[in-house]
Amino acid sequence: MFLEVDLVRDAKRHGKGVVGIYCEFTPRELILAANALPVCLCGANNRTIPPAETVLPSNLCPLIKSSFGYILTNRCPFYMVLDLVVAETTCDGKKKMYELIAEKKPVHVLELTQKVDEQEAFDHWLAEVRKLRKRLEQTFNRTITDDDLREAIRMMNKERGLLKEAFELGKEEPAVLTGKELSDIRYRVAGVAGHLKMLDEFISEAKRRKETGRFAAKAGAPRIMLTGCPTAQGTTKLIEVIEECGAVVVAQETCSGLKPLDLMVDEDGDPLEAIARKYFKLPCSCMTPNTGRTELIERLAREFRVNAVIDLVWQACHTYNVESYLIDKFVREKLGIPYMKIETDYSDSDRERLKVRVQTLVEML
Amino acid sequence: MLTCGVDIGSRSIEIVLFDGAAVVETTVANSGSSPVENAKKAFSDTLSSAGVRREEVAKVVATGYGRNYFKEADTVSSEILCHAKGVSYLFPTACTVIDIGGQDSKMISLDTNGRVSNFVMNDRCAAGTGKFIEMVSLMLDVPLDSMGVVTEVSNEVCEISSMCAVFAESEIIGLTQSGTAVDVVLRGVFRSVAKRTLAMSGKVGLTADVVFTGGVARNAGVVRAIEHETGLKLLVPPEPQITGALGAAIIAASKA
Numbered sequence: 001m002f003l004e005v006d007l008v009r010d011a012k013r014h015g016k017g018v019v020g021i022y023c024e025f026t027p028r029e030l031i032l033a034a035n036a037l038p039v040c041l042c043g044a045n046n047r048t049i050p051p052a053e054t055v056l057p058s059n060l061c062p063l064i065k066s067s068f069g070y071i072l073t074n075r076c077p078f079y080m081v082l083d084l085v086v087a088e089t090t091c092d093g094k095k096k097m098y099e100l101i102a103e104k105k106p107v108h109v110l111e112l113t114q115k116v117d118e119q120e121a122f123d124h125w126l127a128e129v130r131k132l133r134k135r136l137e138q139t140f141n142r143t144i145t146d147d148d149l150r151e152a153i154r155m156m157n158k159e160r161g162l163l164k165e166a167f168e169l170g171k172e173e174p175a176v177l178t179g180k181e182l183s184d185i186r187y188r189v190a191g192v193a194g195h196l197k198m199l200d201e202f203i204s205e206a207k208r209r210k211e212t213g214r215f216a217a218k219a220g221a222p223r224i225m226l227t228g229c230p231t232a233q234g235t236t237k238l239i240e241v242i243e244e245c246g247a248v249v250v251a252q253e254t255c256s257g258l259k260p261l262d263l264m265v266d267e268d269g270d271p272l273e274a275i276a277r278k279y280f281k282l283p284c285s286c287m288t289p290n291t292g293r294t295e296l297i298e299r300l301a302r303e304f305r306v307n308a309v310i311d312l313v314w315q316a317c318h319t320y321n322v323e324s325y326l327i328d329k330f331v332r333e334k335l336g337i338p339y340m341k342i343e344t345d346y347s348d349s350d351r352e353r354l355k356v357r358v359q360t361l362v363e364m365l
Numbered sequence: 366m367l368t369c370g371v372d373i374g375s376r377s378i379e380i381v382l383f384d385g386a387a388v389v390e391t392t393v394a395n396s397g398s399s400p401v402e403n404a405k406k407a408f409s410d411t412l413s414s415a416g417v418r419r420e421e422v423a424k425v426v427a428t429g430y431g432r433n434y435f436k437e438a439d440t441v442s443s444e445i446l447c448h449a450k451g452v453s454y455l456f457p458t459a460c461t462v463i464d465i466g467g468q469d470s471k472m473i474s475l476d477t478n479g480r481v482s483n484f485v486m487n488d489r490c491a492a493g494t495g496k497f498i499e500m501v502s503l504m505l506d507v508p509l510d511s512m513g514v515v516t517e518v519s520n521e522v523c524e525i526s527s528m529c530a531v532f533a534e535s536e537i538i539g540l541t542q543s544g545t546a547v548d549v550v551l552r553g554v555f556r557s558v559a560k561r562t563l564a565m566s567g568k569v570g571l572t573a574d575v576v577f578t579g580g581v582a583r584n585a586g587v588v589r590a591i592e593h594e595t596g597l598k599l600l601v602p603p604e605p606q607i608t609g610a611l612g613a614a615i616i617a618a619s620k621a
Contacts, residue, residue, distance in 0.1 A: 352430055353486075356430075356443055356469075356486065359443040360443035360446055360481070363443055363446055364446070364481055
């Protein structure tokens, strides 16, 4: 599999646009339809946090600090070559960080309305998605037709479908894949044929494991659902700790797992509206009330037969941190299984402390 | 049948030799800079002072921070489960455990069978733990063992409002320099430890009987401060710091 960095540079050399994104709310289809590459920018490394803290307050979530640290030190290889950053008004920290990035690179911010059940909120979001189409047309000096959008929708649905198929292998019992292995299958550039091929191979290999009885965890290993903040590659310490304690993470209700894969974009009807609809329904904790998350947790808990739910909150992620109260109640009272919240950051220094908690939970199951 | 519990904590090591019904021998040692080595020595010391050969010990369970590195152990268990086990052996009516050790504080709720039903542990922060009290002991030049007696003399207390051990230190310096008496400062420190610990009770509840374990439970000043804040009488084992090792030894007996 070719390196993401090489792929992006190669595309750039051939005159393709590069658009940096940070969040699962970004409608990647629009970027693909503009003949540009949507690329997830770096933000999953503890080492870029100290430089970020020379500008940002230290009591901000590690994801924001690490992302900004990459920009500040010019260490993100994608950031150097991008034409535009597309961002959304999700949490306050990110929203204001985008204003700082805008000092250095062109940034387009979509105003994400946050009352998911209201028509007016959706109408506004749709208008924002429409404005992004215009902005991309101007940036890359081309017209995005509805047919371009439909083709991009099919491509992204195919990619999401394969990722979903891979993550749904977590339903197997005994587990054929560890949560750590599943965390490694995401690719930072969307809509790449080579990535789809790699996913195909990954899925076939996992199925072969099942046929040959090569399981990823012992029979009877506790099955854990991870929910909460995303765990991009490089920030999977909690998944590692859970699996070192003898349990297996079978379901990931996070933006780095199943959360953005649950819904596809409708391939019929007005393509722009279908795109806006899919992204608007992402059950992120910045939405209010975020009832979609408990519905998804309930469904995944049943389908993946999980024994406990562990909620990851990156330090100073206020929305997930506060929402954890509701998730705690929901998991214990409605689902009747144990729940544990873990608040931590990107550093490795608390691994042993995390192990005490996780091992206790695992021994209790 | 003999079993052994080994609790390798951040500040101290406790060893309990158990005969299936009662404690045979206990050892307490410092963790120091090589806790696993020191645990090995404490383990063999315990055996020799009890006059027991290694092969007579049917099972060894390790707990505490060093648990995964102690090669003499047959198996490991989390200290939360070990403390719960030790407490329900000592006090069968216990419903809640407050455990304050060298760098952790924990609250554990027990079901009617003495099993852990819920627990909460402090985040990565020294305030409200044994290490913080040790630091205050050095700053104010009051030995750890005398702290309880020193604070018995009155009820006058001062406010320590910092949530962080480092900032609390500067706050204490400010108080002593402005002439606040040492016992008043100490009562303020103990009250802040009590408040920090009890902040965790929102998650697990505080149902009597409440048992206080861990090295900090030896400090009568902290016991009084928690009792004052909760209005509850705390049950404290005679050797509160060995509770985890005792629980480990009992778990070992049930697995042997």
